[in-house]
Structure formats: structure tokens, C-alpha cells
Amino acid sequence: xxxxxxxxxxxxxxxxxxxxxxxxxxxxxxxxxxxxxxxxxxxxxxxxxxxxxxxxxxxxxxxxxxxxxxxxxxxxxxxxxxxxxxxxxxxxxxxxxxxxxxxxxxxxxxxxxxxxxxxxxxxxxxxxxxxxxxxxxxxxxxxxxxxxxxxxxxxxxxxxxxxxxxxxxxxxxxxxxxxxxxxxxxxxxxxxxxxxxxxxxxxxxxxxxxxxxxxxxxxxxxxxxxxxxxxxxxxxxxxxxxxxxxxxxxxxxxxxxxxxxxxxxxxxxxxxxxxxxxxxxxxxxxxxxxxxxxxxxxxxxxxxx
Amino acid sequence: xxxxxxxxxxxxxxxxxxxxxxxxxxxxxxxxxxxxxxxxxxxxxxxxxxxxxxxxxxxxxxxxxxxxxxxxxxxxxxxxxxxxxxxxxxxxxxxxxxxxxxxxxxxxxxxxxxxxxxxxxxxxxxxxxxxxxxxxxxxxxxxxxxxxxxxxxxxxxxxxxxxxxxxxxxxxxxxxxxxxxxxxxxxxxxxxxxxxxxxxxxxxxxxxxxxxxxxxxxxxxxxxxxxxxxxxxxxxxxxxxxxxxxxxxxxxxxxxxxxxxxxxxxxxxxxxxxxxxxxxxxxx
Numbered sequence: 001x002x003x004x005x006x007x008x009x010x011x012x013x014x015x016x017x018x019x020x021x022x023x024x025x026x027x028x029x030x031x032x033x034x035x036x037x038x039x040x041x042x043x044x045x046x047x048x049x050x051x052x053x054x055x056x057x058x059x060x061x062x063x064x065x066x067x068x069x070x071x072x073x074x075x076x077x078x079x080x081x082x083x084x085x086x087x088x089x090x091x092x093x094x095x096x097x098x099x100x101x102x103x104x105x106x107x108x109x110x111x112x113x114x115x116x117x118x119x120x121x122x123x124x125x126x127x128x129x130x131x132x133x134x135x136x137x138x139x140x141x142x143x144x145x146x147x148x149x150x151x152x153x154x155x156x157x158x159x160x161x162x163x164x165x166x167x168x169x170x171x172x173x174x175x176x177x178x179x180x181x182x183x184x185x186x187x188x189x190x191x192x193x194x195x196x197x198x199x200x201x202x203x204x205x206x207x208x209x210x211x212x213x214x215x216x217x218x219x220x221x222x223x224x225x226x227x228x229x230x231x232x233x234x235x236x237x238x239x240x241x242x243x244x245x246x247x248x249x250x251x252x253x254x255x256x257x258x259x260x261x262x263x264x265x266x267x268x269x270x271x272x273x274x275x276x277x278x279x280x281x282x283x284x285x286x287x288x289x290x291x292x293x294x295x296x297x298x299x300x301x302x303x304x305x
Numbered sequence: 306x307x308x309x310x311x312x313x314x315x316x317x318x319x320x321x322x323x324x325x326x327x328x329x330x331x332x333x334x335x336x337x338x339x340x341x342x343x344x345x346x347x348x349x350x351x352x353x354x355x356x357x358x359x360x361x362x363x364x365x366x367x368x369x370x371x372x373x374x375x376x377x378x379x380x381x382x383x384x385x386x387x388x389x390x391x392x393x394x395x396x397x398x399x400x401x402x403x404x405x406x407x408x409x410x411x412x413x414x415x416x417x418x419x420x421x422x423x424x425x426x427x428x429x430x431x432x433x434x435x436x437x438x439x440x441x442x443x444x445x446x447x448x449x450x451x452x453x454x455x456x457x458x459x460x461x462x463x464x465x466x467x468x469x470x471x472x473x474x475x476x477x478x479x480x481x482x483x484x485x486x487x488x489x490x491x492x493x494x495x496x497x498x499x500x501x502x503x504x505x506x507x508x509x510x511x512x513x514x515x516x517x518x519x520x521x522x523x524x525x526x527x528x529x530x531x532x533x534x535x536x537x538x539x540x541x542x543x544x545x546x547x548x549x550x551x552x553x554x555x556x557x558x559x560x561x562x563x564x565x566x567x568x569x570x571x572x573x574x575x576x577x578x579x580x581x582x583x584x585x586x587x588x589x
Contacts (some may be wrong), residue, residue: 015432018425018428019432019433084408133581136570136573136574137566139573140566140570141566141569142521142524142525142562142569144528145524145544145558145565145566148551149555149562152549152551152559156552156555163513163551194353227419245529246436247436247529250529260530262440265437265440265441267529268444276431277437277438277441280437281433281434284434285432
């Protein structure tokens with residue numbers, strides 16, 4: 001098990017290196033940042049000085065190397081536009097993003113797990129049909145569009161929730177629902193399918209034939225087995241919620257890293273974009289790694305070399 | 306007896322047929338937009354700005370789904386929008402399928418270091434926050450139809466690569482392939498004639514899901530203002546326009562969203578259906 005996990009860990013590091021390299025290359029394909037930063041009346045000499053100051057005059061491989069060395073130490077460089085360190089900008093906005101992602105994730109789990117189990121136990125009934133249809137529709141509609149419609153309903157017409165912004169608990173409700181809906185739709189279908197599969201497994205029949213009470217069979221035996229694929233998927237969803245909240249944060253003016261990144265893109269603030277991409281990728285890779293670890297823990301069949 | 310066979314067929318395939326029907330209707334509407342749509346997509350009627358849909362007080366039958374801030378007919382724009390959404394979807398599917406299948410084919414057939422390198426590429430792509438990558442590429446290299454198609458294809462090639470790789474690995478050691486090798490059939494021909502055809506049905510299944518995914522991605526990108534954005538309306542640009550009028554004209558946002566959701570739903574229904582019918586092995 002240990003060698004399996006260390007192998008996974010190495011793979012994760014390699015992937016991160018790949019991501020950083022790709023971001024770095026793309027960044028240098030997009031033109032000279034000095035042209036964007038320099039003032040209108042800057043002379044050629046001024047620009048050259050700026051290049052030297054930023055280290056942009058060095059060979060690419062040196063720039064990349066020093067970028068990696070610094071990134072490992074948590075130094076992601078300076079924003080071209082804002083007078084601040086990238087790491088500081090990210091650190092300032094990360095709590096808001098994590099808050100929103102956590103709220104969305106918990107909401108998604110709270111909706112999908114009970115709902116998936118209930119409709120699996122009531123397979124073929126009208127409730128099963130309704131929920132499954134709703135889940136399919138939820139997967140098909142653009143998440144941000146559902147968010148906008150929620151704004152129309154709850155903020156514009158009913159006036160019970162704020163349209164957008166950051167502050168008290170009321171502000172997080174709509175963005176969290178927006179973020180959670182698509183995840184819930186996917187997870188509900190998965191929980192249902194997984195539960196149905198487990199319920200027809202031999203070990204459940206054995207549990208029944210031993211004369212165990214229905215409740216024990218369901219919640220002790222079936223539930224645990226059914227959750228195995230759900231854990232993997234939930235991990236992916238969580239990674240998606242943290243790194244994929246750009247649109248939700250934009251719609252609701254949520255001051256997280258998603259909005260930071262979208263603004264940075266429009267300003268060509270390359271170090272910030274690079275920092276956010278790296279951080280999101282690191283998060284994605286980390287979650288995947290944790291899912292692997294969790295897998296070994298919850299599934300006794302997984303005995304890895 | 307015939308009748309009951311038909312009804313069994315209908316019941317078993319109901320959802321798939323529903324999806325297919327919706328897709329065909331949307332495609333026909335897109336192709337024949339100039340004849341189907343009541344107005345041109347850019348026809349401005351300043352007297353009828355922000356008119357609500359016909360079934361709401363103040364709406365009229367002149368504009369069934371209402372009008373936008375410039376008095377343009379929303380129904381017409383949704384119909385014309387289908388042109389963009391479907392062609393972005395189709396273009397992205399073709400490019401994504403070509404790149405992804407090619408990589409999956411090489412990866413699965415040659416294994417070893419090729420497979421390791423290509424799988425690494427897949428993992429790197431998956432770890433990238435895609436939306437951010439997409440808006441970054443589009444805002445630096447410029448939007449427009451071709452760029453959007455390429456960027457959206459970037460989001461989907463991985464799906465093909467994975468599925469094709471799996472299929473190829475499952476057939477590459479079969480006797481007929483060995484036989485072809487032993488009589489000296491060149492490798493590229495083995496790949497094309499003996500290996501790839503096994504993956505076709507899976508590619509089609511992935512394609513129908515990817516079409517749906519592509520339409521959603523295009524909508525999101527255009528909504529963020531880095532998509533196609535021009536005189537030709539796409540559903541995403543309409544959503545973007547509507548956002549500033551949420552307070553007083555919700556229909557500007559609602560209608561293109563419904564169109565997107567229906568089309569994507571239809572694509573997913575077709576995907577599920579094809580998966581059950583032609584490639585049950587893919588079922589999770």
C-alpha cells in the first residue's frame with residue numbers, strides 16, 4: 001500500500017510540473033508583457049530596464065527554472081497590474097472560494113446521498129421517475145443559467161435574498177445552490193445506480209438470509225458498499241467546485257480566486273493567471289491523491305501492491 | 306402482433322427517440338432559420354423594446370418569446386442561435402474525435418513509453434482548470450468561430466483518448482491482429498483496418514455526450530464575453546446580453562437558457578441510448 005501511494009504521489013508531482021510548464025509556455029507565447037505594462041511614453045531604454053528588472057531578458061529555461069524554485073517556496077511572483085505579490089492576492093481571496101466550495105459541496109452531498117438512496121429503494125415509482133428526470137434536466141442546463149434564474153426568482157421577484165455580493169449568511173445561499181445543483185444532479189444519479197447495483201449483490205442477499213433487520217442491511221452493509229464509487233466522484237466534484245467556480249463567482253460578485261483570475265485574464269496579468277492555474281491544479285491533484293488514500297481505507301478489497 | 310412489436314420498440318427506445326427528435330428539430334430550425342424565424346436576428350424594433358413573451362401581460366403575438374433591449378425578436382434570435390451552437394458542437398466533436406482517437410490509438414497500441422507519455426498528457430490536461438485555460442487562450446489569441454471550436458475541442462479530446470485506448474488494448478493481442486502482423490501487413494494499415502474499427506461505436510457514444518458538453522462550454526465562454534460574440538447571436542451571447550436586464554426582462558436570459566438545456570438534454574439522452582444499444586460495455 002505504501003509503495004502504491006508513493007508512486008501516486010510521484011505521479012502527482014510530475015503532473016504538477018507538466019501543468020506549470022504548459023502555463024509557462026502559453027504565457028510566453030502571448031507576447032511581451034512589458035508592452036502591456038509600460039506607460040505610453042516609455043522609451044525603449046525604460047522598457048529594457050523593466051525587462052531586466054523582471055528577469056524577462058534571461059533565457060527561457062532559466063526563467064522557468066527560477067519560477068519553479070520560487071513557486072516551491074510559495075513565491076509566485078508579482079502581479080503586473082496590482083502592486084502586490086501573487087501569493088498574497090491568492091491568499092486574500094482563497095478563504096471566500098473555500099467557503100463557497102465547502103458550502104456547495106456539503107449541500108450537494110446533503111441533497112444527493114439521501115435522494116439517491118430513497119429513489120433507489122423506490123425504483124420504478126413515480127418518485128424515481130420524477131427525480132431522475134429532474135437530475136437529467138439539471139445536468140443539461142448550464143449551471144450559471146440556473147444561477148441567474150434563481151436570482152430572478154429569489155432576489156428580483158421575491159426579494160428574499162441579495163442579488164450578489166459578499167457579507168452575511170444570506171449572500172452565500174444563491175451562489176452555493178448554483179454551485180451545488182449540477183454536482184447534485186450528477187451525484188444523485190450515481191448514488192442511485194450504485195445503490196441498485198449493491199442491493200442486488202450476493203453479500204446483501206446473504207445479510208438478508210442471516211435474518212438481519214432490513215435497516216441494518218441497508219445502512220451497515222449496502223450503504224458502505226454503495227459509497228465506494230461515490231467517494232471517487234465526490235472528490236472530483238470537490239476539485240471541480242474549487243477550481244471551476246469562475247462563472248459562479250463572476251455572476252455573484254463573490255470575491256474569490258475565480259473572480260481574481262477572470263479579472264487577471266482581462267488585464268493580461270500573467271503572473272496572477274499562472275498562480276491561480278498552478279494553485280487550482282495543485283488542489284485538483286491533491287484531492288485525487290486523497291481519494292486514492294481514502295479508497296484504500298474504505299474498500300477492504302483494495303489491497304494494493 | 307406488428308402493433309405490439311412497435312409499441313415495445315417505442316417503449317424501450319422512448320427517451321432516445323425523444324432526444325433524437327429534439328436534436329433533429331433543432332438542426333432543422335438552424336438550417337432553415339431564414340424561413341422559420343419570424344424576423345431577422347438583428348432586426349431592431351425600437352418601438353417594441355423589452356416586450357415580454359406573448360403569454361404575459363403586455364406581451365403580444367408579434368413577438369412570441371418577447372424582445373430584447375434593442376427590440377430584437379427573441380424567438381428569431383434563439384432560432385439563429387442554434388446555427389452557432391450546433392456548428393460549434395459539431396466542429397468541436399470532429400476535431401476532438403480526431404485528436405483524441407489518434408492519441409488513444411497510439412497510446413493503446415504501442416503501450417510502454419508512448420502510453421506513459423500520452424497518459425501523462427491526459428493527466429496534465431485534466432488537472433488544468435479548463436474554464437480558466439479557455440478564457441485565457443481566447444482572450445489572448447482572440448475569439449471568433451474557429452478559435453472557439455478549437456478551444457472547445459480541447460475540452461473533449463481526453464474523453465475519446467481514454468475510451469479508444471481501452472478498446473485498442475482489448476483487441477490488440479487478438480489472433481486476427483497477430484495473423485495480420487505475421488503476414489507482414491504494415492503497422493499503419495493494421496491500425497486503420499484492424500484496430501480502429503473496433504472503437505467506432507464507442508467513439509460515436511462519446512461524440513454524442515461531447516456534443517452536449519461542447520454546446521454547454523460554448524455557452525459558458527460566450528457568456529463570459531470571450532466567445533464568438535458578433536452580430537450572429539449564439540445562445541451564450543444572448544445569455545450575456547440578458548444578464549444586465551435580469552431585473553426587468555428575465556425572458557432575455559430564460560429563453561436562450563431553455564434552448565441550451567433542451568439541446569444538451571437531447572444530446573445526453575441520445576448518448577445514454579446509444580450506449581445501451583451499441584456499446585453496453587461502456588456503462589458504468
